Amino acid sequence: MLAGNGTTLAIANSFRASEAGGLVTARLVPLAWTPLGIVAGDTRQDVAVPLAGLFDWIDRTFPPEDDRAFIAPMRDLELLARVEWEAPLPAQLTEANVINIEDLPDEIVDALAREPMPLEQCAACRRLCVRDDFVWKERQLCAWDYHAQVFGRRGPWHDGVYEERHLATLPACTYVAAALLAELNVEEVLTLRVQDEEIAKAVVRALVEQDREHSHMMVRTQAGFSVLREA
Secondary structure (H helix, E strand, C coil), X not given: CCEECCCEEEECCECCXXXXXXXXXXXXXXXXXXXXXXXXXXXXXXXXXXXXXXXXHHHHHCCCCCCCCEECCHHHHHHHHHCCCECCCCCCCCHHHCCCHHHCXXXXXXXXXXXXXXXXXXXXXXXXXXXXXXXXXXXXXXXHHHHHHHCCCCCCCECCCCCHHHHCCCCEECCCCHHHHHHCXXXXXXXXXXXXXXXXXXHHHXXXXXXXXXXXXXXXXXXXEEEEEEC
8 A cells, every 4th residue: 555545545456567658557556435435446547667767656646735545654664665566466466465454453453344336426516425325316416415305305205104105215325324314304214124115114114103293204224214304
């Protein structure tokens, strides 16, 4: 691992410079920050960098002014360059195949323990997010913008009992983040880990019948269903 920040990891599997130009390859892996932690992307971009200017490139690309930036100890990289260290490029980057794993921030180590995922730019804020985790009106959104748009005051809140026709238009997302709901003054009052819509509808109907003073929202999640309530 060479360096990283809030959006990118830079890795190298060879410090053996090419005969033409004295270049080495830095491989850039995109990162997405989510409420559940950092997720590494399943793609890489290769950048040819002169070995003699590698440390300057790292310093420019991951400047100290960036609060989320980190770099590997320069003395270790200098040693690897001196011995022309080289290793096969792994098909998947994991904590087991990073030789300087102890130099990485804990959240990056946690990211390497997760499966890499396809990433997209949020249609609202342009930050990277996991593809298809949060889609609203055919737009890929990050968790923050999805929660603000769908679970905010202008979202599809429902008064009264859920009927069959309402199930066809339920908001759907991979998960609901409690911390983001709290910022919106919204609470998750029920989690149903069932896929049977008839069972879910009956439970939600009973819940709403007992709480007619608040608006509710039934949400499809990867685990089943969630019911939210405006606090």
